[in-house]
Amino acid sequence: MSDPVMLRVETISKRFGGLLAVDGASFDAQAGRITALIGPNGAGKTTLFSIISGFQPPTSGRVLFEGENIVGVPPHRLAQRGIARTFQIVQPFAGLTVRENIAVGAHLSQPRRADALAAADEIAARVGLADQLDKPAAGLTVAGRKRLELARALALKPRLLLLDEVLAGLNPSEVRDMVPVIRGLVDQGITVIMIEHIMHAVMNLAQHVLVLSEGRIIAGGTPSEIAGNPHVVEAYLGRGAAQRMLQAGAAYG
């Protein structure tokens, strides 16, 4: 664990009326790695992402990005500073083409329209959307929309990328296509935190896994440590999950 800390979440809590969605969660994400955030439905994973990316203020706690507290910084500024996110419920610019969608992100570093559109073409190729560039985003399949979420975020050239279930809703072959794309991000110098329910993808991609349950981080470690922690797995991912994870881990090496 000698890599520098890119993101430090310090005792973050978030209250929605009577519900404590995040309850004093703390963790570090190391630069240059893929960290997975797993946990049952309603654990507070998406809420944590919303707080980190500036979309919601925490009720208490701090978020340090490269050592600086970013709580209270508006989302567009965080995007400009290098934090990109995707939305679990995809948010395409429905009336625009795939190319135009991606170009919005590319404009962050490309002031000229032609350059942003050219950059969009290049990013689309990276995520496998090259043949859909002129399609309206509204006409994409689920898999296409997930790719578009990823492409737009990548167009920002982020240093920290928050992926919220980009594999959910994809069929096994589509998942197989996406896994190398995500792994490739680290080679481009992007630090990734991914929320994911598809366990074999987590085992296959993440160097570090965090388990969130009822708003609290209850465990953290390498995929095999997490998978080998039957208490964690049985309690929070359901019976039989430990076995499934071990098998998945073995299958992918």
Place this chain on the structure above:
Amino acid sequence: MKGVGTILVVAALLAAVPLFGVSNVTLNFLVTALIIALAGQGWNVLGGYGGQYSFGHAAFFGTGAYVSAILQLRYGVNAWIAFAAGIGAGALAGAIIGGLSFRSGLRGSYFALVTLAFAEVLRILASVTPITGAGVGLLVKLDLRPEAFQFQSRVPFYWIILALVTVSLLIVRAIENSRFGAYLVAVRENEEAAKALGVNVIAVKLGAMVISAAIVAAAGGFYVQYFLFIDAGIAYGPWISIEALLAPIIGGVGTVFGPLLGALVVKVLGEAAKLVTGDAPGLDLMIYGGVLVLVIALAPRGIAGVVADLRARIVRRKPEAKPEQPTAGHHV
């Protein structure tokens, strides 16, 4: 630049119209249609591209008109300078109204109602305040010299409003082809996604509001020079708020030529109604309402949308035709 050629050709064709000796009635019709085209183009920047539907763009039309008239009448300012100052005042009004509404997070129908309220408050203020001529209105002194932005003939007026409309077309085309335009459309399509992609949503809306208001104020300032009269009902009345949004909606929201096409249609309909029924008050509004319902039901993307669909159908029919070139925005 793509699209500019078309704008210049259309402008040149329209500029040639007076050379064929058209009647004063026709010229007058065209001038008033172009005033609406200009106001409609202003509305289109914010409403069509930014998705922020204002029901109160009269606030900017009236401010442009009154500031220009008052500077000329009460302070003896040259008419051209007064006209420019009116545009500046309109932009300022846009910044104030936009700043107040967007900062408090008003969207959709709330934004529409608040803009309507601003325009109505200004109308009531103008109808009681001495400096705006209160209930009587303001008559600009007759001074038929080009230096005073007044002309013997309607032809120079026609060319000036045509030039203003052309500039507004070029501005909108430039917006379409810019980062600001991309951000503006992104805000229209999905504010949350835009924020996540580094777009300062409030700043973009405010920028659009200021440009929008300035263009509409130019229409108001021109109106004063052309008719040499303004009162609260004309300046800040609902008629201009309605026509400014009707023209782009009928012609095609978020397209370069939509407001111009729509303004011509709106004015033709208005004239036709007068011919059939005489000048019954409120009748034009009823007709506009009916047309609006029809357009929204049958052609939600307006005339420009219908044209684009027809064109796409023709392209598809030709087997050897190449796929359409990717375009930055959807313009005609």
